[in-house]
Amino acid sequence: MMNVRSRILIAALLSLLCGVSSAMKVGDVAPDFTRADLQGKQVRLADQRGKVVLLNFWATWCAPCREEMPVFSKWQKDLQAKGLKVIGVSMDDDATEVKRFLTQYPVSYPIVMGDAKFAEQFGGVLGLPLSYLIDAQGLVIARFQGEADLPKMEARVKELLSAR
């Protein structure tokens, strides 16, 4: 029978051979990042410790993402004082279209540009929308892949804000 060490080694080798990291798991520490938002202001995930973070991967071409954004924008306004921080990560290929879109449909939270490298830190972003809910200690509490159940997500956000 294989021991644990052998199993881990085989898993690591398979992961390397596959070349694609598996999705980040709930309970993992969210990887830190620092990126400039579209206004040039630095956004660092570690600076949000003590707050509940909703990290939303989106793109201008993603219809369900566009439906979520006004809702997230409202949550940011309504729940900011209670410790919510929404951060949007655009997976568009370039920032020009994102800036144009946000001029038409502004949001109340910072947007940074993502890319393949950034996405890999979070276990890959191979479909949108994708959101992570990160608690005040920096742990990933929930992952919402695809069209999210927004009332359910809101309930989780409020639950985490109460537990701060």
Added chain:
Amino acid sequence: MMHTRFQPQRFIASFLSTCMMLVAANLALAAKPAASIPADKLVQPAEVAAQVKNGSAAKTLMLQVGFKTMFDQAHIPGSEYAGPGNTGAGLQVLRDRVAKLPKNSPILIYCGCCPWTRCPNMAAAYDALVELGFTHIKAMIINDDFGTDWVDKGYPTAKQ
């Protein structure tokens, strides 16, 4: 303790304003749905995965017509990037790639950026190939996204 009184007018105004924003955002960026691709032109991921594994997919030109950030992270081995189908520039990349091919060349297009019913790329890419006269086009149907319907199923995957 202070209690905020429920204000129906304010609630209705806020609700209507959110609805209007959603409708406006979607009207502005509406795309032809992937569901417009004829059913007999669709192929399931499992079938394509089997062809990649047994080598028969090598006869087909496989093109990802979605977004570069997605292709760079994961794509079907042997496939090429030729998108995105939702922009004129992206469609031109596709047209240029197939320009010199015989019209009966087997071509498979796929995306997986978002749920099939909301994909902005597939129908436009399919229509462009039809307009060019290609007769052997297949479109891989990805119900949720490339991560869920391909990578997570353990199908062969490459990255840039």
